[in-house]
Amino acid sequence: MPTSYVPELDITPLLQDDDIHWFQSQISILRWMVExxxxxxxxxxxxxxxxxxxxxxxxxxxxxxxxxxLKSRTKSTMVFDDDYVNWNPSDxxxxxxxxxxxxxxxxxxxxxxxxxxxxxQINAFVDASHARSKLTRHSQTGILIYLNKSPIIWYSKTxxxxxxxxxxxxxxxxxxxxxxxxxxxxxLRMMGIPIEGAANVxxxxxxxxxxxxxxxxxxxxxxxxICYHYVREAVACQILRIAxxxxxxxxxxxxxxxxxxxxxxxxCQKNLY
Numbered sequence: 001m002p003t004s005y006v007p008e009l010d011i012t013p014l015l016q017d018d019d020i021h022w023f024q025s026q027i028s029i030l031r032w033m034v035e036x037x038x039x040x041x042x043x044x045x046x047x048x049x050x051x052x053x054x055x056x057x058x059x060x061x062x063x064x065x066x067x068x069x070l071k072s073r074t075k076s077t078m079v080f081d082d083d084y085v086n087w088n089p090s091d092x093x094x095x096x097x098x099x100x101x102x103x104x105x106x107x108x109x110x111x112x113x114x115x116x117x118x119x120x121q122i123n124a125f126v127d128a129s130h131a132r133s134k135l136t137r138h139s140q141t142g143i144l145i146y147l148n149k150s151p152i153i154w155y156s157k158t159x160x161x162x163x164x165x166x167x168x169x170x171x172x173x174x175x176x177x178x179x180x181x182x183x184x185x186x187x188l189r190m191m192g193i194p195i196e197g198a199a200n201v202x203x204x205x206x207x208x209x210x211x212x213x214x215x216x217x218x219x220x221x222x223x224x225x226i227c228y229h230y231v232r233e234a235v236a237c238q239i240l241r242i243a244x245x246x247x248x249x250x251x252x253x254x255x256x257x258x259x260x261x262x263x264x265x266x267x268c269q270k271n272l273y
Contacts, residue, residue, distance in 0.1 A: 001044045001047075001062045001065050001066065001258055002065070002258075003258045003259065003260055005058075005062060005258075006134055007047050007048060007050070007051065007058070007059060007062065008050075008133055008134060008135035008136070009134055009135065010056050010058035010059060011056075011058075012056045012057040012058040013056065013057050014054060014055070014056055014057075015055050015056060015057060015059075015060060019055075019060065020054075020055060023052075023055045023059065023060050023063065024052050024055075026063050026067075027045065027048055027049060027052060027063070030045045030048075030063070030066060031045055031049070033045075033070075034154075037076070037077075037078040037272070038070070038076060038272075039078075039144075039151070039154055039254065039255075039268065039271055039272065040069075040073075040076075040254070040264060040268045040272065041066055041069065041070070042154060042156050042254070042255055043140075043142075043156050043254065043255050043256065043257060043258055043259075044062070044066055044258060045066070046140075046156040046157065046158075046255075047258075048062060048063065050158070076272045076273070077272065077273045078151065078271060078272055078273075079149075079150075079271060079272065079273050080149075080150040080151075081148065081149035081150055082148050082149070082150065083148060083149050084121050084148055084149075084196075085121065085123055085146075085148070085149060085200070087200055087243075091243040091244070092200070092213075092241040092242070092243050093213060093214075094241075095213070095214065095215050096215070097215050097232075097235070097236035099215070100215050100232070100236065101232070101233050101236040101237075104233050104236040104237045105237055106185075106237040106238055106239050108189060109186060109189055109190060112189040112190055112192070113190075113191075113192040114192065115189070115192055115193065115194035115195075116192055116193075116194070117192075117193065117194065118194070119193075119194040119195060119196040120147050120148060120188065120193055120194070120195060120196060121147070121148050121196045121197075121200070122145065122146070122147060122181060122184065122185070122195065122196075122199035122200065123145070123146040123147075123148075123149075123199070123200045123202075124143065124144065124145045124146070124177055124180075124181060124199060124200070124201045124202065124240075125142075125143070125144045125145075125201075125202050125245070125250055125251045125252040126142070126143050126170075126173050126174055126177045126201060126202065126203050126252055127141075127142045127143075127170075127173065127203070127204060127250050127252035127253050127255070127256050128140065128141050128142065128159070128166070128169040128170045128172065128173040128256060129142070129169075129256035129257045130163065130165070130166040130169045130170075131162075131163075131169075132158075132256065132257055133158065136162070137162055138158045138159050138160075138161075138162055139158070139159045139162075139163055139169035139172070139173075140156065140157070140158055140159070140255075140256045140257065141155065141156065141157055141158075141159055141169075141172065141173040141176055141255075141256070142155070142156050142173070142252040142253065142254070142255030142256035143155040143156075143173065143176065143177045143180065143252055143255070144251050144252045144255065145177070145180060145181070145184065151271050152184070153180060153184070154255065155176070155180070155255065156255035156256070159172050159173075163224075166205065167205070167207055167208060167211075167224070168224050168227075170203060170205045170208045171208055171211075171224050171227040171228060171231065172224075172227055174201070174203065174208065174212065174227065174231050174242075175226075175227040175230050175231055177201060178230060178231050178234045178239070178240060181199045181201070181234075181239065181240055182234070182239060185199070185239065197238070198238045198239060198240050198241045199239065199240040199241070200240075200241060200243070201240050201241065201242045201243070202242075202243055202244075202245040202250060203242060203243075203244065203245065203250075204244070204245055204246065204247045204249075204250040204253070205244075206244050209242050209243065209244045211228065211232075212231050212232055212235055212242045213235055213241070213242050215232075215236075248263075251267050251270060251271070253267070254267045254268070
């Protein structure tokens with residue numbers, strides 16, 4: 001869709017019943033395209049999903065725009081690479097968390113089989129577009145999780161709460177990513193796949209990174225305390241470790257808001273061929 005188009009502010013006429021059913025069917029098709037790897041249209045489809053019950057003419061035209069984009073880019077293959085990412089250890093500082101979360105441990109399922117084979121590395125990019133919705137001011141979460149260099153999970157969804165700051169929306173996104181990583185580690189362990197240390201999580205908010213990784217940091221926003229302690233405890237358990245990344249390098253940014261063609265292409269070429 002055009003980057004200037006805002007679905008929530010669309011005031012074009014409502015669709016008639018037959019057109020509503022057709023719109024819903026096309027959104028379902030596009031949603032499955034996203035599931036099988038068309039990451040480049042994910043945010044556009046995610047934004048239109050909110051209007052399945054009462055779509056407008058402008059929303060239908062946005063669907064046509066997405067199909068026009070797909071028609072000009074019919075060949076797209078997702079790249080799966082089993083190589084490891086060589087992270088710089090200095091980007092992930094370690095601290096003693098004993099005084100803050102003394103009982104925090106990374107629990108291994110007692111009935112998990114013995115790990116065999118080559119360990120896998122979990123890498124994740126997390127981002128949030130603060131107050132993206134111009135109508136309700138809800139933020140948009142974007143998450144992209146890799147096993148080694150292979151994309152496995154991609155996620156784009158409007159947050160349920162209205163956050164008053166970028167800090168809050170980023171922490172909500174980080175909590176969701178932590179839950180996903182915990183679930184993925186459980187599945188891998190139950191399949192007997194060894195995991196290489198903590199998951200590597202990249203965020204583009206330096207304040208969130210420091211509050212998550214430095215034990216002595218304090219939270220001045222009680223509203224975010226649950227997300228804050230949930231993420232910090234996961235860091236203390238060595239379930240994940242967090243590092244800062246520049247905004248232009250955060251691949252999850254493509255799931256939080258519509259991007260221009262140049263930036264979208266630069267992100268897509270890292271996952272799609």
